[in-house]
Amino acid sequence: MDSREKTLELIEQALETVRPYLHADGGDVKLVELTDDLTVRLELLGSCQSCPMSAMTFRAGLEESIRKAVPHINRVVASNVPSLA
Structure with a gap:
């Protein structure tokens, strides 16, 4: 596993710790991209x-x-909430 794959895996693990709270309110989050300059782009889903x-x-x-x-x-x-971009 290269360092990019490891970084993506760590990001997903971090998101998993928050997802139960988002799901409780009818929402979710999706990892859209990890850019070359190490910017994480997320998409907020649902509510x-x-x-x-x-x-x-x-x-x-x-x-x-x-x-x-x-x-x-x-x-x-x-990426889908202008105030958080």
Whole structure:
């Protein structure tokens, strides 16, 4: 397994720790891409797309979990929520 594959695996594991909370509110998250400059692009799904708390969930839940698991990530953005891009 190369370092990119390992990084993707760590990101997915981090997302799995948050998914139960998203599912409880009718939402989910999908890893869209890991760019060459180490930007993680996520897509918020279901009720997470329009939830007024999505920015807080994104920053305090998703981004924080990814940064703990993969500290060398440069940015975490939501590709389908303009305020989080």
